[in-house]
Amino acid sequence: MQKHKYIQNWDLNSIFKTSGELAEHIACTENMIDSLEAEMDSANIEDPFETKKLLDSLGDIRIHLSQAASFTTCLIAQNPKDPDALSLQGKAAALNGFYDKSEKLVQSKMITLTNEAWEQLLSSKELDDYGFLLNQWRKKAKWQLSEKEEKLFADLSIDGYHAWAQFYQTLMSSIKISIPLDGTENVMSVGQAINLRSHPDRFVRKMAHDALESALEEKEELFAKILNHIAGFRLEMYKRQGIEDVLEIPLYENRITKNTLNAMWSSVTKYKAVFTEYLDHKAKLFGSEKLQSYDFWAPVNSAYQDISFDEAADFIIEHFGAFGTEIQSFARNAFENGWTEAEERSGKGSYAFCAGFPLSGESRIFLTYGGRITNVLTLAHELGHAFHNHALKPVHGLNRYYPLSLAETASTFSELAILNAAYEKTDNREDKRFILDEKLKRSVMNFMNIHARFLFEERFYKERKRGYVPANRLNRLMQEAMDEAYMGSIDSPSFRSWIWTPHFYLTRSPFYNFPYTFGYLFSQSIYAAAKTKGPNFEKSYITLLRDSGKMAVEELVMKYLSEDITKSGFWEKGLQLCARDAEEFLTLGSQI
Incomplete structure (x- = not known):
């Protein structure tokens, strides 16, 4: 067997060893969101120290959410039928909905400020790093829904x-797309069939094109x-x-x-x-x-x-x-x-992506490498x-x-x-x-x-x-x-x-x-x-x-x-x- 210099299957264990560990991370993130909501109730948005604390908390939560979402995306890409991954993805998506609601509540507090109070808040050195973001949020104010509608759309978006x-x-x-190659019937994923677009044999390219179109038409x-x-x-x-x-x-x-x-x-x-x-x-x-x-x-x-x-x-x-x-x-x-999942095999997800893990400071890359x-x-x-x-x-x-x-x-x-x-x-x-x-x-x-x-x-x-x-x-x-x-x-x-x-x-x-x-x-x-x-x-x-x-x-x-x-x-x-x-x-x- 030929020995490869680089591994073609990614290492996910260094991020979360088990689905249970990921579930704990999601639960921890949920607690962070609960704590943030408690903070928001009493926060004085005109105080730059308190505003910075809220923004820091939002940033930390977003990083934790990205970590979970990226991991479930990777699990499902390598095995779309993984029931644990699908369940955890649903939980992570639900948390994203709750996070969006929390972020919008912070934004709604900020857009109620008068122009004078707003300028004073932005001029504080504590918020130097957030100036552009806060002005973006201020612009977004014209699209703000009522609190009741925001909650309704956040809840409905999850399911x-x-x-x-x-x-x-x-x-x-x-x-699954069936394509005969070299006298053998090959069952391929959409990603594998798309890879055949660059095959040197024109007959194979046309056959893959027609088979993909036929499968999608169904x-x-x-x-x-x-x-x-x-x-x-x-x-x-x-x-x-x-x-x-x-x-x-x-x-x-x-x-x-x-x-x-x-x-x-x-x-x-x-x-x-x-x-x-x-x-x-x-x-x-x-x-x-x-x-x-x-x-x-x-x-x-x-x-x-x-x-x-x-x-x-x-x-x-x-x-x-x-x-x-x-x-x-x-x-x-x-x-x-082992940051790359490149092995060519059926049953994988159909498109390439890069998943960022901001909490770990790493990324993972997914593709079907066809040579x-x-x-x-x-x-x-x-x-x-x-x-x-x-x-x-x-x-x-x-x-x-x-x-x-x-x-x-x-x-x-x-x-x-x-x-x-x-x-x-x-x-x-x-x-x-x-x-x-x-x-x-x-x-x-x-x-x-x-x-x-x-x-x-x-x-x-x-x-x-x-x-x-x-x-x-x-x-x-x-x-x-x-x-x-x-x-x-x-x-x-x-x-x-x-x-x-x-x-x-x-x-x-x-x-x-x-x-x-x-x-x-x-x-x-x-x-x-x-x-x-x-x-x-x-x-x-x-x-x-x-x-x-x-x-x-x-x-x-x-x-x-x-x-x-x-x-x-x-x-x-x-x-x-x-x-x-x-x-x-x-x-x-x-x-x-």
């Missing part, structure tokens, strides 16, 4: 809103129910809060303005033509007039196939070192100490999230929670670092074509696929306000969004991708799509700065990540890159870098 999201995860994990009405109920709950809550534009909350939570979002999408649309040329060229490589969706992730040649997990880990460790010793040693520690460059990049992506968690270790609890737009920046930067390292390392033309193709797949995903998801979700919520949206209509909405976003350059896309895209089912916030494009383009600018700064980059990068939880994004970018992201000029710089990749790929292709 309603959040329960639908948990049911989605369970249902998706239960789907259950599409169930998934339509889940999506409609999550959206329906959200819209009812927004209606009572006086929110008409469903984008208002996602923009607030991502700490960007609509001007920034519009500048980004308009710039992306302006640069799409060169990426449609790339897609048309790739279609011809596979003998088609228009690129079939199951050929999109296919390799253009046989370079970089069958990469072992050990090789992937060593490559990432080596090339993270170009950006600093801390990020390199962090990656090495993650691989050597292809796409898996290497997923690994680097999730390590980027983990490094972001690592950078925030010295930061207080409430300031550790950064917006999704910046969450996708650190992860995408890590992907870009590995792709560019591979490109710079080779002089072989075929290797260069392969790497450029991988880079361009990510550009197309962010400029076209993510745009399609954004358009789909925007239109879905518009229709959901008028009533239930059935599965056949959801398929049509996705088809129309893809045709528009891809400018008609993709044939037979997966119109049921609204089912296997887990971000549509998150209860934290809708529109978990545009942050990816934001992070992708922002990471281009960070990477350019890293190449310019050299050894001084890492310190600045870590400081940027630490500030990500306590600063508006427009302010953060201005502070570290001196750029105004409400203007198209910033976005076009990143798009020009990506367009050069397309032009170079087309030039290399014309030389064959």
